[in-house]
Amino acid sequence: MESDSRATPDDARAALQEITDTRRRLAERITSPWWYRLGAAACTASLFLGVGLLVGRPDAGSSAESASTLLIVLGAILAPMALLAALRRSTGISIERYGEGLGTWYAVVFGLFALGFSLQAFAGVPLALPVAGIGAFVATVLTERRIDDLLRRRVRDGRSAQADA
Structure with missing residues (x-):
């Protein structure tokens, strides 16, 4: 990159201010919508519910196994992929959200x-996993x-936000 000898200190300050303003505008777009947060939390809770349908229940039949498998696959694989794609379309940017934190x-x-x-499988407490899933929902x-x-x-401070290509 070549420097322009005609650039003035005022030009440099203006360019830096423009970068700062752009970072601020981009940072505002990073906020995930309410539906994404609730969807991510529902994915987490569905894993608890799916496992809870089977654990400690000797009478669990094929319908419970099918529902359990569906909840686990939806919560762990399909719904998170759909949510991230919808988030990207909604915000117009794709950022590695889960690199840290x-x-x-x-x-x-x-x-x-x-x-x-442990409570449901070994102590026989019914619905312990679904109740724990409520706590996981809130935590998510x-x-x-x-x-x-x-x-x-990170974006406002000019640190890398690990943007996806």
């Missing part, structure tokens, strides 16, 4: 899963909000 979420969600599974909504804040801050 998930440590607490992992601890909470997997802790709830382990607790719910809160985490999605926190991820939006983190991404907006």
Whole structure:
């Protein structure tokens, strides 16, 4: 890149201000819509419900197994892919949302899963996993909000937001 000897310090300041303004506008677009947060949370909760249909239930038949499998596949694979595609269309940008900021979420969600599974499978507490799924739903909504804040801050500060191609 060549420099223009005719550029003035005022031109440089104006260019930097334009970059700052562009970052600010882009950061505003990073906020995920309410439906994305609820959808991501529903995906997480569906995993708890799907496993909960089978765990600790000796009478679980083929209909429970089918419903369980459907909830797990939808919650873990199909719905997240559809949500991310819809988010990209809605915001007009694609950003790696989950590169960082998930440590607490992992601890909470997997802790709830382990607790719910143990209570339902070994202690015979009915519906322990679906109830734990409600906690995972809330944790996911809160985490999605926190991820939006983190991404907006990174873009405003000029740090890489790991944009997808």
